[in-house]
Amino acid sequence: MIRLLSDLLSRQDLTKPHTLLTRLIASFCICLAWIVLHGFYGLLASVVVYLLGVEIMGLPLQTMFYPFMIGLLSGCWKSFLSLRDYWGNYGHGTS
Numbered sequence: 001m002i003r004l005l006s007d008l009l010s011r012q013d014l015t016k017p018h019t020l021l022t023r024l025i026a027s028f029c030i031c032l033a034w035i036v037l038h039g040f041y042g043l044l045a046s047v048v049v050y051l052l053g054v055e056i057m058g059l060p061l062q063t064m065f066y067p068f069m070i071g072l073l074s075g076c077w078k079s080f081l082s083l084r085d086y087w088g089n090y091g092h093g094t095s
Contacts, residue, residue, distance in 0.1 A: 001029055001032070002029075004025070005025060005026060005029050008022055008025060008026075009022070009026070012091075017091060017092050018090075018091030018092075022091070023086075023087070023091060026086065026091075027083055027086065027087075030079060030082045030083055030086060031079040031083065034075045034076075034078040034079040034082060035072065035075035035076060035079060036075070037075065038071045038072065038074045038075030038078065039068070039071050039072050039075055040071075041071050041074075042067050042068040042069070042070060042071020042072060042074075043068055043071070045067035045068070045070075045071065046064045046065065046067045046068045047064075048067075049063060049064045049066070049067050050064040
Protein backbone atom coordinates (compact mmCIF):
# COMPACT_ATOMS: atom_id res chain seq x y z
CA MET A 1 0.00 0.00 0.00
CA ILE A 2 2.87 2.37 0.79
CA ARG A 3 4.38 1.57 -2.61
CA LEU A 4 1.07 2.39 -4.30
CA LEU A 5 0.84 5.69 -2.47
CA SER A 6 4.47 6.66 -3.08
CA ASP A 7 4.18 5.75 -6.77
CA LEU A 8 1.00 7.76 -7.09
CA LEU A 9 2.45 10.81 -5.35
CA SER A 10 5.71 10.65 -7.33
CA ARG A 11 3.76 11.07 -10.57
CA GLN A 12 2.05 14.24 -9.34
CA ASP A 13 3.18 17.63 -10.55
CA LEU A 14 4.09 19.71 -7.50
CA THR A 15 2.67 22.88 -9.02
CA LYS A 16 -0.78 21.36 -9.64
CA PRO A 17 -3.33 20.27 -7.06
CA HIS A 18 -3.83 16.59 -6.35
CA THR A 19 -6.59 14.88 -8.27
CA LEU A 20 -9.65 13.56 -6.48
CA LEU A 21 -8.45 9.97 -6.96
CA THR A 22 -5.09 10.80 -5.37
CA ARG A 23 -6.80 12.48 -2.44
CA LEU A 24 -9.14 9.53 -1.92
CA ILE A 25 -6.31 6.98 -2.02
CA ALA A 26 -4.19 9.05 0.37
CA SER A 27 -7.20 9.49 2.67
CA PHE A 28 -7.84 5.75 2.66
CA CYS A 29 -4.21 5.03 3.55
CA ILE A 30 -4.28 7.60 6.36
CA CYS A 31 -7.48 6.16 7.84
CA LEU A 32 -6.32 2.57 7.54
CA ALA A 33 -2.97 3.30 9.16
CA TRP A 34 -4.43 5.08 12.21
CA ILE A 35 -7.25 2.57 12.73
CA VAL A 36 -4.94 -0.44 12.44
CA LEU A 37 -2.36 1.12 14.78
CA HIS A 38 -4.85 2.07 17.49
CA GLY A 39 -6.78 -1.16 17.00
CA PHE A 40 -3.57 -3.08 17.70
CA TYR A 41 -3.01 -1.03 20.85
CA GLY A 42 -6.58 -1.77 21.89
CA LEU A 43 -6.03 -5.48 21.24
CA LEU A 44 -2.94 -5.49 23.44
CA ALA A 45 -4.86 -3.68 26.17
CA SER A 46 -7.69 -6.22 25.82
CA VAL A 47 -5.25 -9.04 26.47
CA VAL A 48 -4.04 -7.30 29.62
CA VAL A 49 -7.61 -6.67 30.79
CA TYR A 50 -8.46 -10.30 30.12
CA LEU A 51 -5.47 -11.64 32.04
CA LEU A 52 -5.77 -9.25 34.97
CA GLY A 53 -9.44 -8.39 35.08
CA VAL A 54 -11.26 -11.48 33.91
CA GLU A 55 -8.94 -14.24 35.07
CA ILE A 56 -7.61 -12.78 38.31
CA MET A 57 -10.30 -10.37 39.52
CA GLY A 58 -13.33 -12.20 38.09
CA LEU A 59 -14.76 -9.34 36.00
CA PRO A 60 -17.32 -10.19 33.31
CA LEU A 61 -15.93 -11.32 29.95
CA GLN A 62 -17.43 -8.29 28.17
CA THR A 63 -14.97 -5.97 29.92
CA MET A 64 -12.17 -7.20 27.68
CA PHE A 65 -13.90 -5.66 24.65
CA TYR A 66 -13.89 -2.11 26.06
CA PRO A 67 -10.19 -1.38 25.48
CA PHE A 68 -10.45 -2.63 21.90
CA MET A 69 -13.47 -0.42 21.22
CA ILE A 70 -11.72 2.55 22.82
CA GLY A 71 -8.69 1.85 20.62
CA LEU A 72 -10.84 1.79 17.49
CA LEU A 73 -12.62 5.01 18.47
CA SER A 74 -9.27 6.62 19.19
CA GLY A 75 -8.04 5.51 15.76
CA CYS A 76 -11.12 7.00 14.12
CA TRP A 77 -10.57 10.28 15.95
CA LYS A 78 -6.90 10.45 14.93
CA SER A 79 -7.93 9.59 11.36
CA PHE A 80 -10.37 12.48 11.36
CA LEU A 81 -7.72 14.90 12.64
CA SER A 82 -5.16 13.70 10.08
CA LEU A 83 -7.65 13.87 7.22
CA ARG A 84 -8.65 17.38 8.20
CA ASP A 85 -4.99 18.36 8.17
CA TYR A 86 -4.32 16.62 4.84
CA TRP A 87 -7.34 18.04 3.03
CA GLY A 88 -6.75 21.51 4.45
CA ASN A 89 -3.00 21.89 4.04
CA TYR A 90 -1.56 19.47 1.47
CA GLY A 91 -1.90 18.78 -2.22
CA HIS A 92 -3.12 22.19 -3.31
CA GLY A 93 -0.17 22.97 -5.56
CA THR A 94 2.18 25.92 -5.38
CA SER A 95 0.65 28.14 -8.03
